Amino acid sequence: MAAAVDLTTHPGHLARRLQQAHYLLWNSMVSEETTSPQFAVLNALVAEPGLDQRTVGMRVGLDRSTIAEVISRLIRRGLLDKVRDPQDGRRYLLRLTDDGVRTHRKLIVRTARMNQVFLAPLSAEEQSVFIDLIRRVADSAEGLRNPGEPLVAQS
Amino acid sequence: MAAAVDLTTHPGHLARRLQQAHYLLWNSMVSEETTSPQFAVLNALVAEPGLDQRTVGMRVGLDRSTIAEVISRLIRRGLLDKVRDPQDGRRYLLRLTDDGVRTHRKLIVRTARMNQVFLAPLSAEEQSVFIDLIRRVADSAEGLRNPGEPLVAQS
DNA sequence: CGGTAATAGTCAGTGCCCTGATTAATTATG
DNA sequence: CATAATTAATCAGGGCACTGACTATTACCG
Secondary structure, X not given: XXXXXXXXXXXXXXXXXXXXXXXXXHHHHOOOOOOHHHHHHHHHXXXXXXXXXXXXXXXXXXXXXXXXHHHHHHHHOOOEEEEEEOOEEEEEEEEEOHHHHHHHHHHHHHHHHHHHHHHOOOOHHHHHHHHHHHHHHHHHHHOOOOOOOOOOOOO | OOOOXXXXXXXXXXXXXXXXXXXXXXXXXXOOOOOHHHHHHHHHHHHOOOOEHHHHHHHHOOOHHHHHHHHHHHHHOOOEEEEXXXXXXXXXXXXXXXXXXXXXXXXXXXXXXXXXXXXOOOOHHHHHHHHHHHHHHXXXXXXXXXXXXXXXXXX
């Protein structure tokens, strides 16, 4: 007997498809050079210039390895500068270049347009409900990190 | 002036964080060996044994390159077999091994448990609304593929 | 039948995402 | 003050996701 599951009722599977759909829409409506995570980093540094790498990662939800890769690409493209913190030799302080500021400003308009298209299938009320629900699920799941004991129920 | 945006209102950013949160929860509650996309492939082949690679990709929402990688890993682990279609020499027909069936069956229970934990912050009504909304957004965005003209509004 | 178009799959290249191990610098402790 | 613990960043390694270019096979059409 085929005992398959209906994946369209699995939030994780839907989350993956949602993210992929967003990736494609971003590519066609916002930028082919600057990705959504890269924009998030630029945005975080516009809000708080001079943050260190790890803190930027926390702001945008990227771990230490991933944020290092994203930042190195932004630096390679000249959108970002990094200098040692004179107060703490472990840290690098990050700051946008003029080019980085310009890129960020240009993309803000396009992301707004893309968000509209992305959420267009939902009514205005549904859109705010959607944002609220997805945020609550994501926030709560992020709080579930490393509880000491593995979450796998032993059989 | 800092003209930063509030990313917690951007569905794409939330989608990425949601997907990451799910990834981590899957790892701790379902399996460290078999990933969520791999499970989706196993599940599709339990429902329809003997599908070809491209069709499996369509069923689970993966493009031709990604599905090829996922399948090669499943074959390497002995969960899947692939044979040339005698009717059409371009296709490979895919079928689960006994090990693949066992793995799929074992994970079904765990994914159900994980889904409960994942959606726990929402009430029962909110859960169904959430599933409905995310599915509508993902479906609609997937339908936006390659419309001939680029979607970027020219300035 | 023979040439062109379409289709299934592979490969190279880029980028995101995580873990575990390592290095360098700082902070805490005895 | 010297050692130990913590912290910021890097590196190696595995997996997901896409595009564009390529190969092999099949289908279509004149």
